[in-house]
Amino acid sequence: MTDTSAFPDLLKARFGEAIESSYVDAACTFVVVRRDTIVPAGRFLRDEHGFDLLADLTCIDWLERVPRFDVVYNLYSIANRTRLFIKAPVPVEDPAIDSMTPVWKSANWFEREVWDMYGLRFTGHPDLRRILMYDEFQGHPLRKDYAINERQPLIPENLPPGDRIPV
Amino acid sequence: MGIENAFGDSFISTRLNEAINWARKWSLYPMPFGTACCAIEFMATVGSHYDMARFGAEVVRFSPRQSDLLIVAGTVSEKMAPVLKRIYDQMCEPKWVISMGACASSGGFYDNYATVQGIDRIIPVDVYVAGCPPRPEAVLTALIKIQEKIDSKQAPAAQTA
């Protein structure tokens, strides 16, 4: 994999204050971007540095931290064989961020998954519906404050005596 | 050349329901409800090496209307539960159910927001098979247990639940 250590400075030169920090972990470069700049940063990396593939988009719930969530973008350049991670912190009070779908089409289903599992809204997403859970499901199960085994059955279930489903 | 020749002028007698049960037991039509890794092991059971055909159950139907043995092989999610129930309801009586593997029998290690903790919460089950996944021999044993149940004229779980 090509060296990615120049990207934090490249991004800082372009976006200044909006680049909050950067670090290296597991031989990968991570750049933390303010959430209002995430889409311009993505477009800049795609157009000028050949990151033609959004390999993954996911979310981390830190529960106690402020801001509580990180949206993580896993970018890859097929031509340069370069991988770069950009992250945007999102607070729980306003769980929303601009949709990356105008830049990479593959963001569509990833963002639906993050909405389904973590309840972050992606502003400008063309079709923000649940993708894994059923429509009747209440809440967002991968949030750390959602009880891990809180089930929401769609049809009545015979429970063994003494068993219960926490509601 | 038929079996009649073996009897010559003699005859055998039986009771009608025994003859019917004998036929049922050797011609089970399985409907696989495969939702996870256990379904792969079920394929091995039907394949030539273990060969479920030896027990008369090789005609795997993917239509519940043509089957009398439902084999639930895999993890059943809460989203899938209504589908499983409907497929079960579409099968004609008499019908039997094998719950194959830890997931189908108890939810397995998925004690989480998405997984039904055993299909017997939704439909009646005749035979449970332990294992993650069960070996093909275990699945064949379950089939033999169903055959024994048919032979013993015990009612299927579907009729006693």
Ligand code: SF4
């Ligand atoms: S019991 Fe094990 S092998 Fe079978 S579906 Fe569950 S996890 Fe897979």
